Amino acid sequence: MTTTERRLRTAFEDAARTIEPGSLAPLTIPSRRRRGTWTVPVAVAAALAMVLVGATLIGDRMRGGPPPAQALAAGGPQHILAVRAGRAVVEDVTGHRLFEVPRAEGRYRAVAGTAREFFLAVQTTEDTYSFYRVTLGADGAPSRPRKLPGPLFRTQTGFGKPENLAASPDGSKLAVVGTVDGHAQVDVIDVRTGAHRIWRTPEGGAITSATWSQDNRTLGFLWGPKAADLRLLDTRGDGAELEDARVLRGSSIRSRAPGFGLINVFVFNPDGRTLTAQVQGTKTGDHDDTGYVLLPLSASTGEPAGRPVRLPSDSFFVKTDTTGRHLLQIIDGRPGRVEDGRFSWISRAADYDDAAW
Amino acid sequence: MTLFREHQLSLTRTALMIVGDRATAEDVVQDAFAETHRRIGRLTDHDRMLPYVRAAVVNRCRTVLRRRALALRVGRVHEPPVWSAESAAMLGEDRREVFLALRRLPRRQREALVLRYYLDVDDAEIAEVMGISRSTVRSTIARALAALGRQLGENA
Structure with missing residues (x-):
């Protein structure tokens, strides 16, 4: 259990104790009222409304219902490798299943992609993982997963949390960010040899959102001993302290939309000049919810550098393709995509744990 | 409705964590109790009663939060x-x-x-x-x- 979980439990328990047993007024059963004379017209109106709604729905269905997901324009990714309920499957970009990746020794938990290949994290015990490499044929057919060299990888954070696995663009390194023995930690693993370097901190602090720059040496992530910052770590530099990572900016941000907000996750864009951040805005509306956008940021200053794209909800997930024009999203387990400044759903299924293209 | 009464304390405490004050939490649970009592005849799976009453409490909490959001718009801060x-x-x-x-x-x-x-x-x-x-x-x-x-x- 993490520090946050412990504090949460303690706070709940203490607050709960402010209502002492035996101090509540007894629940009372309301007296039954006779059915009013208005119930008949209301029932008739409701029935009419149902007929109208039903007719509309049937009409929609006959016209083909909601528009199917559109195939991407030429030059974009053709396949998605998705992790769903412990399995890895290859789908086309409209969410149709094409192939299942052969099983490995454990359940698939996370995936990271490059232009040529995918890397899958497979859970072997409660807190240990192995990594496998998979390539796809032109038709999307997956190769047999090949296990990467090196010992079992241990993390207590687990995969499936916001962006904690990333592959460098040239496919030579994997980065994993998470918590080990209460310490925030970055692991960079050499895919060819299995050797790995560790950066950690004596302090805690949640660490999320691993992303590689196009130079294949700068790793970005969100971490700070107090509030989280967007940090950039030179993985070829000396030192083994997380504090060595340069602060690009704080995670609090003010932009035209969604106003004041918090950066939940970010990725380097392939152009090398910009980042894409997912920003949670201030709480609004009758449902006490917030607005969410994808916002381009300058990679050199961290300041907003383009127009935001509205998202239907909080995704804590953004992955780009090699062109930077196609952004993959998972929102509440459901995949979506952003192109030309617009979000659209890929599938109605909501059991996606991770995906890459 | 014995089950509801047995869980009144934990349900009220749960509502407290969501809405933030005891008086509202007690009202929420009383309202959810009344609603569940009204629908008791239509509930077929009595083994699933506890999730049902918890859902009723959570839904009532949402109504409270919606009202507060509306009040906030007209300048009444809760x-x-x-x-x-x-x-x-x-x-x-x-x-x-x-x-x-x-x-x-x-x-x-x-x-x-x-x-x-x-x-x-x-x-x-x-x-x-x-x-x-x-x-x-x-x-x-x-x-x-x-x-x-x-x-x-x-x-x-």
Whole structure:
């Protein structure tokens, strides 16, 4: 259990104790009222409304219902490798299943992609993982997963949390960010040899959102001993302290939309000049919810550098393709995509744990 | 309705974590009790009563929060005691810090955390109570912990 979980439990328990047993007024059963004379017209109106709604729905269905997901324009990714309920499957970009990746020794938990290949994290015990490499044929057919060299990888954070696995663009390194023995930690693993370097901190602090720059040496992530910052770590530099990572900016941000907000996750864009951040805005509306956008940021200053794209909800997930024009999203387990400044759903299924293209 | 009465304390405490004050929490549970009593004849699976009454309480809490959001628009600020300055004296500054961080989360994330870390309810029941899928429960809790951890400067 993490520090946050412990504090949460303690706070709940203490607050709960402010209502002492035996101090509540007894629940009372309301007296039954006779059915009013208005119930008949209301029932008739409701029935009419149902007929109208039903007719509309049937009409929609006959016209083909909601528009199917559109195939991407030429030059974009053709396949998605998705992790769903412990399995890895290859789908086309409209969410149709094409192939299942052969099983490995454990359940698939996370995936990271490059232009040529995918890397899958497979859970072997409660807190240990192995990594496998998979390539796809032109038709999307997956190769047999090949296990990467090196010992079992241990993390207590687990995969499936916001962006904690990333592959460098040239496919030579994997980065994993998470918590080990209460310490925030970055692991960079050499895919060819299995050797790995560790950066950690004596302090805690949640660490999320691993992303590689196009130079294949700068790793970005969100971490700070107090509030989280967007940090950039030179993985070829000396030192083994997380504090060595340069602060690009704080995670609090003010932009035209969604106003004041918090950066939940970010990725380097392939152009090398910009980042894409997912920003949670201030709480609004009758449902006490917030607005969410994808916002381009300058990679050199961290300041907003383009127009935001509205998202239907909080995704804590953004992955780009090699062109930077196609952004993959998972929102509440459901995949979506952003192109030309617009979000659209890929599938109605909501059991996606991770995906890459 | 024995079950409702047996769980009145835990249901009221759950509502307290979501709406923030005792009086409203008690009203929420009384209203949910009345609603469940009214529909008792239509409930077929009596083994699933507890998730049903929990869902009724959570739904009532949402109504309260909606009303507060509307009140906020016309300038009436509601400061529920659990995350007010006075609660620091009652619960301690550390607990208040947690509740202030909770308050900044979207409603759904807050509800999921209360059900998981106060009631110890599993993914399947949280999904049933909140009317969302199990994978959404997992992702919502993961996000909420990450956001909370970042606000508190801790390991999520």
